[in-house]
Amino acid sequence: MKNKSLISINDFNREEHIRILDLAEAFERQPTQQILDEYVVASLFFEPSTRTRLSFESAASRLGARLIGFSEPASTSLQKGESLRDTIRTISNYSDIIIMRHPREGSARFASEVADIPIINAGDGANQHPTQTLLDLYSIRKTQGKLDNLDIVFVGDLKYGRTVHSLVMAFCNYNTTFHLVSPEVLKLPSSVKIHIKDKKLTYHQYTDLNAVIPQADVIYMTRIQRERFSDPLDYEKVKNSYVLHNQMLEDAKPNLRILHPLPRVNEIAIDVDTNPMAYYFTQALNGVFIRQALLASILGVVE
Amino acid sequence: MAKKEIRKELKVSAIENGTVIDHVPSKSVYQVIRILNLLDYDNLLLIGINLDSQKMGKKGIIKVRNKFFKPAEINKIALVAPTATLIVIRDFDVAEKKQVSVPDKVEEIVKCFNPNCITNNEEMPTFFRVINKKEEDLKLRCRYCEKITAKDTMEFF
Ligand SMILES: [Zn+2]
Numbered sequence: 430m431k432n433k434s435l436i437s438i439n440d441f442n443r444e445e446h447i448r449i450l451d452l453a454e455a456f457e458r459q460p461t462q463q464i465l466d467e468y469v470v471a472s473l474f475f476e477p478s479t480r481t482r483l484s485f486e487s488a489a490s491r492l493g494a495r496l497i498g499f500s501e502p503a504s505t506s507l508q509k510g511e512s513l514r515d516t517i518r519t520i521s522n523y524s525d526i527i528i529m530r531h532p533r534e535g536s537a538r539f540a541s542e543v544a545d546i547p548i549i550n551a552g553d554g555a556n557q558h559p560t561q562t563l564l565d566l567y568s569i570r571k572t573q574g575k576l577d578n579l580d581i582v583f584v585g586d587l588k589y590g591r592t593v594h595s596l597v598m599a600f601c602n603y604n605t606t607f608h609l610v611s612p613e614v615l616k617l618p619s620s621v622k623i624h625i626k627d628k629k630l631t632y633h634q635y636t637d638l639n640a641v642i643p644q645a646d647v648i649y650m651t652r653i654q655r656e657r658f659s660d661p662l663d664y665e666k667v668k669n670s671y672v673l674h675n676q677m678l679e680d681a682k683p684n685l686r687i688l689h690p691l692p693r694v695n696e697i698a699i700d701v702d703t704n705p706m707a708y709y710f711t712q713a714l715n716g717v718f719i720r721q722a723l724l725a726s727i728l729g730v731v732e
Numbered sequence: 733m734a735k736k737e738i739r740k741e742l743k744v745s746a747i748e749n750g751t752v753i754d755h756v757p758s759k760s761v762y763q764v765i766r767i768l769n770l771l772d773y774d775n776l777l778l779i780g781i782n783l784d785s786q787k788m789g790k791k792g793i794i795k796v797r798n799k800f801f802k803p804a805e806i807n808k809i810a811l812v813a814p815t816a817t818l819i820v821i822r823d824f825d826v827a828e829k830k831q832v833s834v835p836d837k838v839e840e841i842v843k844c845f846n847p848n849c850i851t852n853n854e855e856m857p858t859f860f861r862v863i864n865k866k867e868e869d870l871k872l873r874c875r876y877c878e879k880i881t882a883k884d885t886m887e888f889f
Contacts, residue, residue, distance in 0.1 A: 531850075533849065534846060534849050535851060535876025536850045536854075539851075539856060553877075554848050555848070556877050556878055556879075620873075620879070
């Protein structure tokens with residue numbers, strides 16, 4: 430994977446995903462290693478995302494890399510109307526790898542075409558956020574012991590949620606049964622369902638969460654945003670139907686784990702936090718190991 | 733039948749060597765000319781709109797003297813003129829005749845329908861993979877934002 434950009438989850442094949450997960454496991458055992466002390470990592474956040482930025486910067490720092498960059502667009506030449514092409518070309522002279530987050534969809538792919546150093550996409554608008562997907566894969570493999578033949582339940586905003594889209598696409602490689610729980614107006618788009626159909630996998634769609642819980646190996650919760658509804662009354666009608674409470678988990682399989690890309694608002698009740706099935710906080714920590722694995726393998730310091 | 737039709741056209745304004753693009757929907761003639769950059773062409777260009785056609789009712793026709801298109805170039809027009817026939821003329825005779833076909837990839841000529849796509853916010857060409865070639869269900873996937881531009885949302889530059 431040396432010098433390869435990671436823009437979209439499909440840029441890496443199944444073997445490469447597994448390789449990254451294995452490497453992340455090694456970094457989890459030994460998170461602090463001075464293997465990137467000769468490298469400069471540029472962290473370019475054209476839109477703020479403190480959580481993702483700190484996770485990346487923590488990963489780079491633990492490996493001894495030097496960091497340059499910015500955390501919000503106000504401090505950049507973008508404000509002065511510089512093109513993304515020029516910004517990326519300039520910064521690629523100063524660093525060995527670029528981590529970028531940008532509000533426009535496709536910006537990271539474009540950056541990878543104009544830069545002569547590799548790019549890691551830390552989110553391009555509503556499009557892709559592949560490091561989130563890899564940390565989700567890592568969390569699921571760690572808790573289930575495998576990635577194949579799982580029943581995965583996706584809950585909430587399946588229409589606009591890019592983490593859901595990428596994770597669904599990634600799990601199309603693993604003989605997954607998909608259970609899609611959402612309000613009618615927030616169903617998974619057909620552009621994503623195409624990938625499930627291409628692999629001849631099964632998906633079921635529901636509007637009720639309760640019925641599907643007993644079959645689930647993983648429940649992936651996401652937030653439903655009020656702004657997604659043109660009629661506020663429609664939001665009021667559905668908002669409580671997609672909240673997970675502890676007593677709903679009574680008939681769950683013992684191996685069930687609950688994931689959430691965070692931040693959570695109210696879609697998982699606080700009483701779930703102490704249930705051993707709650708995994709969302711550990712899931713976020715796993716992001717650091719995945720990002721260490723990506724930096725190290727793309728910069729070529731590990732095989 | 734089609735052959736007879738062509739002969740009739742050629743009688744009116746035959747070209748010795750070049751290309752005839754026949755069976756273009758009349759409303760698409762202007763787009764075809766733009767896609768093929770024919771407004772900048774410095775040789776004879778004949779354009780017919782609303783000609784009678786047994787096959788289509790009314791049709792457009794474009795004749796370009798001394799111009800021979802590469803398949804990749806000509807297939808671009810299949811997006812706006814899927815019915816078009818390409819006729820290569822040498823010494824006033826039909827040397828070759830074929831239907832245009834939708835290409836696997838589309839560069840530059842189509843706009844991504846997603847307003848938040850980087851291609852609509854930076855000076856750069858667009859690039860799409862064609863994921864459904866059926867005329868009524870044509871679908872292009874943007875290389876950048878990965879969204880699908882379908883026939884009903886398709887705009888040309
Ligand atoms: Zn696009």
